[in-house]
Amino acid sequence: MIRFDNVTKTYPQQSRPALNDVSLEVDKGEFVFLVGASGSGKSTFLRLALREEKPTQGRIYVAGKDLAKLSPWKVPGLRRQVGTVFQDFRLLPNKTVFQNVAFALEVIGRPRSQIAKVVPEVLDLVGLADKHNRLPSELSGGEQQRVAIARAFVNRPIVLLADEPTGNLDPSTSVGIMRLLDRINRTGTTVVMATHDAQIVDSMRRRVIELEGGKVVRDQSRGVYGYSS
Amino acid sequence: MRLRFVFGELANSLRRNSLMMFAVVIITAFSMLILSAALLVRSQVSITKHSFYQKLQVSVWLCPENSPHAQCPTQANNVQIDAIRQQLDSLRPLVTNVEFIDQNQAWSIFKDLFANQPDLINNTDPKALPESFVVKLSDPKKFDVVSTAVSGMPGVDVVQNQDDFLKKLFGIMNAVRFTALAATGVLIIAAGVLIGVAVQVAAASRRRETGIMRLVGASRLYIQLPFLLEGVLASLIGAMLGFGGVAAIKHFLVDGRLKAVLPVLGGRLIGWSDVYATLPWLIGLSVIVAAFASFVTLIRYMRV
Secondary structure (H helix, E strand, C coil): CEEEEEEEECCCCCCCCCEEEEEEEECCCCEEEEECCCCCCHHHHHHHHCCCCCCCEEEEEECCEEHHHCCHHHHHHHHHHEEEEECCCCCCCCCCHHHHHHHHHHCCCCCHHHHHHHHHHHHHHCCCHHHCCCCHHHCCHHHHHHHHHHHHHCCCCCEEEEECCCCCCCHHHHHHHHHHHHHHHHCCCEEEEECCCHHHHHHHCCEEEEEECCEEEEEECCCCCCCCC | CCHHHHHHHHHHHHHHCHHHHHHHHHHHHHHHHHHHHHHHHHHHHHHHHHHHHHHCEEEEEECCCCCCCCCCCCCCCHHHHHHHHHHHHCCCCCEEEEEEECHHHHHHHHHHHCCCCHHHHHCCCHHHCCCEEEEEECCHHHHHHHHHHHCCCCCEEEEEECHHHHHHHHHHHHHHHHHHHHHHHHHHHHHHHHHHHHHHHHHHHCHHHHHHHHHCCCCHHHHHHHHHHHHHHHHHHHHHHHHHHHHHHHHHHHCCCHHHHCHHHCCCCCCHHHHHHHHHHHHHHHHHHHHHHHHHHHHHHCCC
């Protein structure tokens, strides 16, 4: 589903690469934690997979596409298959919950009838069916993140990339978000989640990829956050 | 493509960015007004030229009695007059008509011309009026041929052509036109830059939206079209206002005031058809400038 072949990414005007010769593969339906200190390359990994950046060296395949060969006008097609969730939610403050989720479908030209059908379904999935008319400012952080997840998932992507989705949330709210991501993963969606939250990683017991200085230093199925003996 | 979405975004953005768009409308209106004026001056020049050249004639003034000019020691006699007439006739077909105005005719023309100044008529001796040939040319621009052929012949005082006056008139009109065109050029550059900045501001104020659109896989067209339309729409409104200004000038100034100097401009002024003819230029140019400025700005400042 996601394959990195000897990928190196060096940002302009930086001597040290953000990712250094990384090779790894994430299979369809997997749930992967990406852990490591700040600056270890987690975000760069996600940005490369979304083709927000191009690798300096190496090949990247996402959803069966060779990103190096993907022409610019086909990038939107890739992003329709890859949902994204961020630490800061990135909701539109002047749109309601329903409108925020519907926005993701409107801007890719989906018909109104489909939007009217699909958005309530996904709001139901994330547990916000009764709050579809609220503005983001009227919601708690956890609820806002649920809206963001609903927006990322409403188009049924085959991959969901989450960049520290619980970074702004308290532990009990985070658990709810993790349950939701787990549910989405069980529908067959591949989930890659970058996180600092040791408790969550330890409790989920899923595959853990640890980055350090741009290199993969650990790749462990059913792993934990820290080094395990 | 869901037009409703695109136009919804467009309306939203126009509302938020209204001051900037107002500036775009104003500057486009002005540049288009001046462009239209330049085009209309050109139309007027060609109308004036045409009507003058149709009427243009050359006067060959003959020596009168007691002339102060050195080339006229005596009044032109019949032998000289015949020689001049033959010389003019030899220039056919360039010369289409030669009419001799004798002193009697000159006197009646003079009386007609100054009918409201009886003192002048009473104090003028008919014998003091010069006789002349009025020569019509098939091509009035070839006045020089006639002038060189008869100037200096015995009995010829001055060869006079209205062309000199026309040259001055057209010189002034062309100067007006080129000044207007140069001003249009400067204003259009300013309008283009302003549109670019306005689109940039609009794009910056909606960076959150466009960022999300990008992430969920909206196409470049979907993301950028509202901004492009925003610039084009503002510019188009400006062009229409500019055209309104031109129509007002035509109605109040040209039809109202310029009537007084009608003869100087050849008896005919630009009509409404000339005014309408500038409209496609205004619309075309404003759309092209706005689309180009918006497009370049979006390519440079918006990641997709």
